[in-house]
Amino acid sequence: MTERKDIHNSDVPIVCRACEARHKGICGALSGDELLRLSKHTVKRTAARKQELIHEEDEVHTYSNILSGAVKLTKLMPDGRQQIVGLQFAPDFLGRPFVSESSFGAEVAADVKLCSFPKDVLETMLVENPELENRLLRQVLKELDEARQWMLVLGRMTAKEKVASFLSLIANHIDPEHDDGSVTFELPLSRAEIADYLGLTIETVSRQFTALRKDGIIEIEGNRHIVVPDREALKDATGST
Amino acid sequence: MTERKDIHNSDVPIVCRACEARHKGICGALSGDELLRLSKHTVKRTAARKQELIHEEDEVHTYSNILSGAVKLTKLMPDGRQQIVGLQFAPDFLGRPFVSESSFGAEVAADVKLCSFPKDVLETMLVENPELENRLLRQVLKELDEARQWMLVLGRMTAKEKVASFLSLIANHIDPEHDDGSVTFELPLSRAEIADYLGLTIETVSRQFTALRKDGIIEIEGNRHIVVPDREALKDATGST
DNA sequence: CGGATGGTTGAGTAGCCTCAAAGTATGTGG
DNA sequence: CCACATACTTTGAGGCTACTCAACCATCCG
Secondary structure (H helix, E strand, O other): OOOHHHOOHHHOOHHHOOOHHHHOOHHHHOOHHHHHHHHOOOEEEEEOOOOEEEOOOOEOOEEEEEEEEEEEEEEEOOOOOEEEEEEEEOOOEEOOOOOOEOOOEEEEEEEEEEEEEEHHHHHHHHHHOHHHHHHHHHHHHHHHHHHHHHHHHHHHOOHHHHHHHHHHHHHHHHOOOOOOOOEEEEOOOOHHHHHHHHOOOHHHHHHHHHHHHHOOOOEEEOOOEEEEOOHHHHHHHHOOO | OOOHHHOOHHHOOHHHOOOHHHHOOHHHHOOHHHHHHHHOOOEEEEEOOOOEEEOOOOEOOEEEEEEEEEEEEEEEOOOOOEEEEEEEEOOOEEOOOOOOEOOOEEEEEEEEEEEEEEHHHHHHHHHHOHHHHHHHHHHHHHHHHHHHHHHHHHHHOOHHHHHHHHHHHHHHHHOOOOOOOOEEEEOOOOHHHHHHHHOOOHHHHHHHHHHHHHOOOOEEEOOOEEEEOOHHHHHHHHOOO
């Protein structure tokens, strides 16, 4: 077995060099040879905001690594009600192993770069390379933790706490290091999307944004640009730990 | 590598014979030798309703297989608000690999039999046996699907649809084969627990039970005993697909 | 028989939703 | 580069769903 830590750049396919998925994503489990094998079937592409990547209940035959941007996972009810059930960023893995029919839709939230490859190629490598499977398991466990945390948000929080939780989530993603002090970021979602993520309406989300602004917990510049002067204060506003 | 399908009962430790986890649970990935090794560290035990198995944020050093009964996974807010974030039955695996501090509590919902073993023993076997890791991955993916489905329930459904979804969930668990016709079952949760699962109050849950009864969608006998004459009608009441 | 536990029902209220309108970015073609 | 159309956001008024508080009922158990 190849020592993954000792891969020289010369062993790594050109397309894979400087790819975040090789460091923090699932490709970190692959040797130079394996990367080369996978890269032969790989397609890099970009997709713009609002583009649909996966239609709910459709058959999917490719997986992707997200190289940049953000993707939202959605569920739709017959009458049009929608719920966002996940938000993914680089270097997350996009796809549902072992099942071809997707149980959710996927839509670009903030312009993405994707690295896509056929389902069967990855699944073959999954059998051959246990460390790849381990990486995948860890990512899925992380997603499960996040999903459960969000169940608490959806089930038990007030509108204001929900919005604060969402802002806290984004702040954590932008700067996972410190959880106090100030942060500034651009929201990757529109008000309508935030509403679908939080199980609220657009109007309620908007009202809670203004409420948090009036409380001095956030500053808003031009809809999408948010300043959080004190992350502790924001965290307090979530009511959670 | 041992052919798992060809294990004779004589190779299987006595404690593992007739264990559901060996067929549908993660132990199905283990050879006779591996089962023997694991069973040396194994403790079987029972736990009664309301007993706390894991306290949120405590360190956990064991995993368990659920052999019978039901366990609820809970999250608590500082002010006492509670959300059930998962419901597990035999032969599910209980525990969060790779992390020792639990991000949720676990409490017995319906009297359980558990087969517990130390975290490190299983994690060693996980490295040695890729098929074990694969089983675990599949279970975690299943839980993730369920969690996301529940996010739709929590975020976008009315109280009545939520209760119908819960009853549908239990009906599916009792009889996964047919999804039409009639089913009868005992509820594994009290009204208070159902409320915590659905993000509602006890009173609202109770009212929706009576509403569904008056609609002829369910019959209720003595609080916990439920008859569903037509599962299609129940499914319709969930508003979902 | 009295208390404890769990469930139902009722009355009133609060929080979020609906509907409506006006305000503000964003983008396009002339 | 401006004028205009479009998409997105905010704000307001009123209504409905689910919550709160309270009383009552059923069952179980010492």
